[in-house]
Amino acid sequence: MRVSRLMLVTLRDDPAEAEIPSHKLLLRAGYMRRVASGIYAYLPLLWRVLQKVSLIVRQEMDRTGALETLLPQLQPAELWERSGRWAGYTAGEGIMFHLQDRQGRELGLGPTHEEVITALAADLLRSYRQLPVSLYQIQTKFRDEIRPRFGLMRGREFIMKDAYSFHADEASLKETYGAMDQAYRRIFARCGLRAVAVEADSGAIGGSASQEFMVTADAGEDLVLASGDGTYAANQERAVSIPPSAIALEAQGCEPLATPGQTSIDDLCSSHGFDPTQTVKVLVLLARFAEGPAQPLLISLRGDQQLNDVKLANAVTARAQPAWGALLEIAPISVDQWASQGLDPLPFGSLGPHLSDAALQGASQWRSQFLRLADPTATALKRFVCGANQVDTHLVGAAWDELVACPEAVDLRSAQPGDSCCHDPSQTLEASRGIEVGHIFQLGRKYSEALGARFTTESGTEEALWMGCYGIGVSRLAQAAVEQHHDAHGICWPVSIAPFEVIVVPANIAEPTQAELAEELYGQLQEAGVDALLDDRTERAGVKFKDADLVGIPWRVVVGRGAGEGLVELVERATGEKRDLAATNLLTALLPVLQQQRGGI
RNA sequence: CGGGGCGUGGCGCAGCUUGGUAGCGCGGGUGCUUUGGGAGCACUAGGUCGCAGGUUCGAAUCCUGUCGCCCCGACCA
Numbered sequence: 001m002r003v004s005r006l007m008l009v010t011l012r013d014d015p016a017e018a019e020i021p022s023h024k025l026l027l028r029a030g031y032m033r034r035v036a037s038g039i040y041a042y043l044p045l046l047w048r049v050l051q052k053v054s055l056i057v058r059q060e061m062d063r064t065g066a067l068e069t070l071l072p073q074l075q076p077a078e079l080w081e082r083s084g085r086w087a088g089y090t091a092g093e094g095i096m097f098h099l100q101d102r103q104g105r106e107l108g109l110g111p112t113h114e115e116v117i118t119a120l121a122a123d124l125l126r127s128y129r130q131l132p133v134s135l136y137q138i139q140t141k142f143r144d145e146i147r148p149r150f151g152l153m154r155g156r157e158f159i160m161k162d163a164y165s166f167h168a169d170e171a172s173l174k175e176t177y178g179a180m181d182q183a184y185r186r187i188f189a190r191c192g193l194r195a196v197a198v199e200a201d202s203g204a205i206g207g208s209a210s211q212e213f214m215v216t217a218d219a220g221e222d223l224v225l226a227s228g229d230g231t232y233a234a235n236q237e238r239a240v241s242i243p244p245s246a247i248a249l250e251a252q253g254c255e256p257l258a259t260p261g262q263t264s265i266d267d268l269c270s271s272h273g274f275d276p277t278q279t280v281k282v283l284v285l286l287a288r289f290a291e292g293p294a295q296p297l298l299i300s301l302r303g304d305q306q307l308n309d310v311k312l313a314n315a316v317t318a319r320a321q322p323a324w325g326a327l328l329e330i331a332p333i334s335v336d337q338w339a340s341q342g343l344d345p346l347p348f349g350s351l352g353p354h355l356s357d358a359a360l361q362g363a364s365q366w367r368s369q370f371l372r373l374a375d376p377t378a379t380a381l382k383r384f385v386c387g388a389n390q391v392d393t394h395l396v397g398a399a400w401d402e403l404v405a406c407p408e409a410v411d412l413r414s415a416q417p418g419d420s421c422c423h424d425p426s427q428t429l430e431a432s433r434g435i436e437v438g439h440i441f442q443l444g445r446k447y448s449e450a451l452g453a454r455f456t457t458e459s460g461t462e463e464a465l466w467m468g469c470y471g472i473g474v475s476r477l478a479q480a481a482v483e484q485h486h487d488a489h490g491i492c493w494p495v496s497i498a499p500f501e502v503i504v505v506p507a508n509i510a511e512p513t514q515a516e517l518a519e520e521l522y523g524q525l526q527e528a529g530v531d532a533l534l535d536d537r538t539e540r541a542g543v544k545f546k547d548a549d550l551v552g553i554p555w556r557v558v559v560g561r562g563a564g565e566g567l568v569e570l571v572e573r574a575t576g577e578k579r580d581l582a583a584t585n586l587l588t589a590l591l592p593v594l595q596q597q598r599g600g601i
Numbered sequence: 602c603g604g605g606g607c608g609u610g611g612c613g614c615a616g617c618u619u620g621g622u623a624g625c626g627c628g629g630g631u632g633c634u635u636u637g638g639g640a641g642c643a644c645u646a647g648g649u650c651g652c653a654g655g656u657u658c659g660a661a662u663c664c665u666g667u668c669g670c671c672c673c674g675a676c677c678a
Contacts, residue, residue: 154678
């Protein structure tokens with residue numbers, strides 16, 4: 001390809017719309033343009049990158065024996081109602097774009113494809129003899145993200161590889177899950193990415209075990225906690241750790257304490273010399289469900305601990321009645337909300353775990369009983385300081401059995417950097433940021449049961465299929481690669497996913513010797529199967545060098561002053577290493593290195 | 602949705618406080634010079650100042666509403 005024909009438009013200044021390096025660079029180097037918030041046009045250069053990533057993904061998926069397919073993006077609501085996800089995905093904070101057709105039938109644009117694929121499996125998979133089987137597709141997904149962000153990192157329309165596997169039993173599922181894990185590691189390595197696998201929450205997809213693949217980068221949206229010995233790594237949403245030890249509270253019995261205006265743990269502790277680990281804080285939240293009543297929650301945590309929203313949502317979901325439908329959201333209850341239910345004001349800031357359900361009596365729309373949960377850090381305290389459920393008053397030396405029946409203990413706290421690890425207390429958790437580029441799940445039988453995807457076993461009985469699902473954000477991966485591979489001058493693509501491998505730059509194209517030699521080398525490279533670019537523009541050398549660096553072509557061949565003697569300069573983008581060599585030796589010098597780099601780093 | 606910020610030629614910005622001619626840099630076009638790290642000079646094209654109301658003799662500027670975009674939180678590949 002000739003640069004003059006490439007519709008290449010590079011920008012000198014950082015676009016105002018971009019914040020992080022990869023987003024700025026992809027815009028500046030002419031890879032993409034924003035069409036609307038979270039919606040991007042992939043320009044020809046980026047499309048080549050996406051095609052190369054897709055090819056690697058395809059090769060590795062094929063190696064696992066998975067079958068490529070293509071499923072509809074426009075999906076009937078009925079399918080989603082059967083899996084129980086329609087309400088959760090369309091109402092409230094739901095992320096599914098949805099619409100009605102001319103007959104008034106509800107349809108959704110696929111944010112994911114469990115429903116469609118499981119319905120197909122129900123239709124096609126009848127016997128254990130057909131199992132296991134895996135299907136995958138590389139396709140645009142639609143998600144009405146609450147906040148699109150950072151270009152391709154969180155788009156509302158993005159390219160994803162999603163795969164689904166079907167099994168006769170759990171052992172087979174685990175085997176394929178393991179094979180996918182290996183395939184994913186190969187994919188990210190071949191794309192030149194440093195990625196780590198971490199334990200993850202299963203989220204709205206559901207299911208049991210799941211693992212995320214994180215590209216480490218400061219711009220990452222996720223916090224990863226990992227042990228120094230490398231044996232444990234988890235998303236903070238999911239991470240477990242040993243909390244710091246509590247300092248025992250010296251108290252024989254329970255006494256009230258006047259605490260005027262002290263409504264936070266910090267205030268309380270600094271005023272009276274308590275340690276936060278000696279206190280129990282109580283949070284009042286409201287869980288809203290698709291079909292059911294709003295459920296007030298009374299959550300107790302040791303004062304120094306932070307509530308983990310994901311763990312809480314999972315705990316609440318597990319305790320909700322099936323008839324209530326999907327959990328839509330959990331949010332703190334505000335003073336105004338509380339009042340709007342016609343209830344007497346709560347002493348926020350002085351709440352204790354013994355707050356009676358009587359406080360909820362007469363609520364106009366809420367359930368009149370709290371769902372009471374406590375983190376083990378709180379339930380383990382023998383005597384503690386907590387609110388007295390009375391304004392400006394706390395209790396010192398409270399004990400669970402004296403105060404109120406100890407609530408069910410559930411892990412609700414966020415693990416923090418510096419915490420000791422569960423697998424080896426001598427290890428501590430260290431934090432880093434990551435971009436989630438892949439996620440694999442053992443779904444189990446949730447969808448197959450909901451959608452009636454059953455098969456006949458060897459013994460002749462009917463059972464629901466075991467399922468796994470496996471996603472890679474292809475467009476996100478491309479941007480994550482830029483986030484990991486760039487410098488002050490621009491992008492430094494790994495060869496395996498670079499839009500072009502080599503750019504031939506005649507320093508002065510008006511010089512016939514240079515122009516001719518550049519053309520000749522360009523032709524040779526193409527003939528040798530190299531993805532080559534010829535910068536045939538009449539720009540000055542400096543402009544062409546700047547653009548080549550910005551666009552990030554891994555190898556640059558400069559045909560300049562030495563052209564008369566048959567000499568050219570070979571420059572590696574990532575390292576900046578330069579060397580002069582005879583033009584006749586270019587291919588023999590470059591091809592073996594390229595061949596090696598194409599395989600990934 | 603809550604909080605913060607921004608909408609002015611293609612891009613990046615100034616002008617707005619204190620109403621009165623729409624400006625700068627980059628980019629585009631033409632010509633001459635230059636030619637190995639975003640060249641110089643000259644000429645030139647290009648703007649409903651997001652949109653709609655209002656105040657005013659007069660609005661980019663003041664007021665009201667509205668739309669869009671970005672950042673922080675909930676969502677996730």
